[in-house]
Amino acid sequence: MMNRKEKANQTKKLIFEVAVTLFNRFGYDNVTISNICEEAGVAKGTFYLYYDSKETIIKESYYQDLDSYLNAVFQETIENSKADYASKITTFLVAELHFATDMGIEITTLAYSFNLREALSKKNSHFQKRTFSALLSKLIEDAKTGDVDKPFIFTALESLVRGLMATWCFSEGNFDLITGGRSAIQDLVQLYIRN
Template sequence: MNEGNLTKRQAQAIETKKQILETSMKLISEYGYDNVKISQICKEVGISVGGFYHHFKSKEDIIIEVYKEFDFLLENYINNNLNEECYIDKIISIILYQVSYAKKKGVDILKQVYKAQLYEGTEFFISDERKLSQILKNTIQCGQDNNEIIKEFTATQIKDQLLRFSRGILYDWCIHNGDYDLLNETYISINLLLNTMKNK
C-alpha cells in the first residue's frame, strides 16, 4: 500500500499496530513472554483490549508478525550483501543469517515462535511463498545449473531438507536453553550436510 495514498484513519491504524508490536516486544524482553498479558500491552499503548483484537488474533499472532520481519531483512541482505561466487557458500550464508536472526531475538522469543508455528502460524512458516523458501530454492537451482550441487534431487526437495535442518537446530538450541554457540554449531552442521550435496 502506498503510504502517500493512505487516509488518516489507515495511517493511524498502521501506527497503532506498530506501537502494539514495539510495546509487546519491549515488555516481553523485560518480563518474559508468559508474564506479559494482553491487558498490560493495551494499557502501555493506550488502547482498549478490543483495539488490540482489531489488529491481532492473539498474543501468539504478535510473535508471528514480528518474525515475518526476517523475510524482509533476508531479501535485503541477499540483494545487498551476498557476494559469494560459490552457490554452496551462498546457501551457508542464508542459513547462518537465519540462525543469527533467531539468536538476536533470543531463546524466549524463539520458543514462542515454535509454539506459534504449531498452533497459529503454520500456514506462514511452511509456505512455499515465503521469501526464505523462494530464495533458498532459487539459490539451489542456480547451484545445480552451475553443476555445483547434485541433480539427483530437485531444488525443492533439497530446499525442504535444508529448512528441516535449520528448524531442527533452532529447536535443539531452544531445548538446550541457548547454552551452546548456535552460529558455530550451525556452521559445522550445515557444512557436513552440504558436503553430501556437492557435485563431485
C-alpha cells in the same frame, strides 16, 4: 505525510516491537495485553485491530519479521555478491539463526510451540508464511548440485536449520546456535553444492 495504510503498518509494527521487548524483559506469561498497549501508547481496541491475542503476535509476526529480515539480507549481501553458491546459501541459512537469537529463545520457543499446535489442528500455513523460502529455492536451483534432487536439498537444508533452532530451544540456550549452526550448515551445504 503518511497515508492510512503506512500509519496502520507502523502502528502494527510498534505493537509487535513493544510486545517482543516486554516478552524478552519480563517473560511472555508475565506480560498482559494491557501492558503492551500502555507501553505502546495505544488503546486496547487498537491492539485488537491488528492481533487477536498475544499468541497471534508470536505466530504471525515471527514469520513476517523473519521474511523481512531474510529478504533484506538477500538484497544487501547475497543477490549481487560474487561469492560462490555454497557461500551464498550458507550466509542465507545462518541469517535465519541470527534472526532467532535476535528474537530471543523464549519468543523462538513460543513460535515453534504455537505453530506446531496449529499444525495438529490441520490449520497450519507454515510453508505459505515462509515466503523467503523462494529465495533459498532459487539459490539452490541456480547452484550446481550434481545428481542430487534439488527439492531434496532444499528440504534437507531447511530441516537442518529448524532442527538447530529446536536444539537451541530444548537446550535452553546452552547450545551455541550461531557457531555450532554455521559449522553444521557449512558441512551440509558442501556435501550438496558444487562450486
